[in-house]
Amino acid sequence: MDESNLLSALLGGSILLLLFIAVIAIVVAVLYIVGLWKLFKKAGKNGWEAIIPFYNNWVLIEISGLNWWYFFILISGTILTILGNFGISLPVIPLVSRVATLAVYFFIFYNLGKRMNKNPSTFGILGLFFSGIMTMVIGLSKDYQYDGSIEVSKNGPIGVANNSNSNNEPERYCLGCGQKLKPNTAFCENCGKKVE
Ligand SMILES: [Zn+2]
Incomplete structure (x- = not known):
């Protein structure tokens, strides 16, 4: 095997690896969307609402019974990224946004845990670290059923259920x-x- 053959073999291998990673990424993204779609249906929403950017976050806040304005925290990271693409970078706010977004994910899954008759704290912590995987699991598994009549606090673990x-x-x-x-x-x- 001469040098050019070795080079083309390495190149071919790299392309295969990149393809493999791309396929995995697409499969994960599709599974997430399918999970969110199924979760929305369990909560009495339309499945297709899961594929509309931003609006799917709005629905997620709605079915978790949180205050509507948590939506803006949830999309703040995306908005900051868009601003960054226009060359606008703000001090401190990105860090605040990141921490607040994690807290909102905890609140979302805390309330969803309650409405699925599961331990809300466990749900909240898993949702904080693995929101994508949690969405897939609670959307796709029959073990998790949603009951919107279960009272939750509009501030997740803070405040009383109403x-x-x-x-x-x-x-x-x-x-x-x-x-x-x-x-x-x-x-x-x-x-x-x-x-x-
Ligand atoms: Zn009395």
């Missing part, structure tokens, strides 16, 4: 003993007085 009904209802107290009353209750659970 559904939309109890948000609108003012707090009521028993006229007899002052005990705080549960919503839609007919009698005070402390003294038994009828709620008026």
Whole structure:
């Protein structure tokens, strides 16, 4: 084997390796989209919403029951990258964006864990480190079913779980003993007085 043959063999090998990496990357990307598609369907959304950039993040925030404005943290990294392509680089903000985005992923998967009747902290930590893999697994596996009626906090692990009904209802107290009353209750659970 002379030198030019060796060179072409190495070149051929490199091209094969690059092709292999490209195929793996495409397979992973497709699996992620399919996972997100299935997850959206489980949550009663349209599967195709998973393939629309930015909007798919909006839907992800929505089905996790978080405040809508977390969406802007989620897309902040992409926006900073776009700004960077235009030569605009900001101090500190990229770091803040990166840390905040990780926190939002923790919040998303914390709430999704609750709504899938799993341990929310475990879900949150796995989602923080492996959001792509977690999306695939909870989207594709039948072991994970979504229940949107499960109450979650709009701030993930921070704050109390609320559904939309109890948000609108003012707090009521028993006229007899002052005990705080549960919503839609007919009698005070402390003294038994009828709620008026
Ligand atoms: Zn009472």
